Amino acid sequence: MAERLYLNGQTVVDRVLSAVVKPGDLVVDCTAGNGHDTLTLARLVGPRGRVVALDIQPEALASTRERLKEQPYGGNVELHQMDHQDLEELDLSGARAFVFNLGYLPGGDKLRTTRADTTMRALQSCLDRVVSGGVVTLMVYPGHGEGTREHWALSTFVKELDQNQFDVVRMDFPNRKNHSPYPLIIQKL
Numbered sequence: 001m002a003e004r005l006y007l008n009g010q011t012v013v014d015r016v017l018s019a020v021v022k023p024g025d026l027v028v029d030c031t032a033g034n035g036h037d038t039l040t041l042a043r044l045v046g047p048r049g050r051v052v053a054l055d056i057q058p059e060a061l062a063s064t065r066e067r068l069k070e071q072p073y074g075g076n077v078e079l080h081q082m083d084h085q086d087l088e089e090l091d092l093s094g095a096r097a098f099v100f101n102l103g104y105l106p107g108g109d110k111l112r113t114t115r116a117d118t119t120m121r122a123l124q125s126c127l128d129r130v131v132s133g134g135v136v137t138l139m140v141y142p143g144h145g146e147g148t149r150e151h152w153a154l155s156t157f158v159k160e161l162d163q164n165q166f167d168v169v170r171m172d173f174p175n176r177k178n179h180s181p182y183p184l185i186i187q188k189l
């Protein structure tokens, strides 16, 4: 039997990031959480690159800091305790990738989840700032209350993006019975 590909959303996001992000790039993790995506990004940009990672929760940033300490990555990572809807306060123009992993911190307070209104504001800022050829990736979790609202807000928003300016791809899992998390990827042309 052929090797299983494990085609879940996260593996697809990781493959897209590996294809797009190059050593020396500026990249942004908009939801640092436990730091898995921050670490992936730091490895991709290498010692000449810059990773900016944001989260509203100090516990998340502490967890990200621990993960970075334990694993060699060699990148230049800045951690900011801030809401991603305010990301225009940072100088992020020219970023190659903005990464969102929506929802709440695994093992943390489920009420401190990403929200449709602030996610949409942040996404617009990212689309304004990402370089041509760069991407905004989102892992969307439609199976809980606020996640369902984000799912609908995002679905409506991306349908209206000009196809001459953006490619939009959304992965679907048609034979799954629950509301599977899915990746939504937007590339600026």
Ligand SMILES: C[S@@+](CC[C@H](N)C(=O)[O-])C[C@H]1O[C@@H](n2cnc3c(N)ncnc32)[C@H](O)[C@@H]1O
Residues within 6 Å of the ligand: 030, 031, 032, 033, 034, 035, 036, 037, 038, 054, 055, 056, 057, 060, 082, 083, 084, 085, 100, 101, 102, 103, 104, 105, 106, 112, 113, 114, 115, 118
């Ligand atoms: C699913 S977790 C992220 C997982 C993370 N990417 C990882 O690799 O472990 C979502 C994170 O988003 C954070 N968050 C929620 N609302 C936010 C906001 N408005 N701005 C920034 N971070 C936010 C939460 O605190 C939580 O840590």
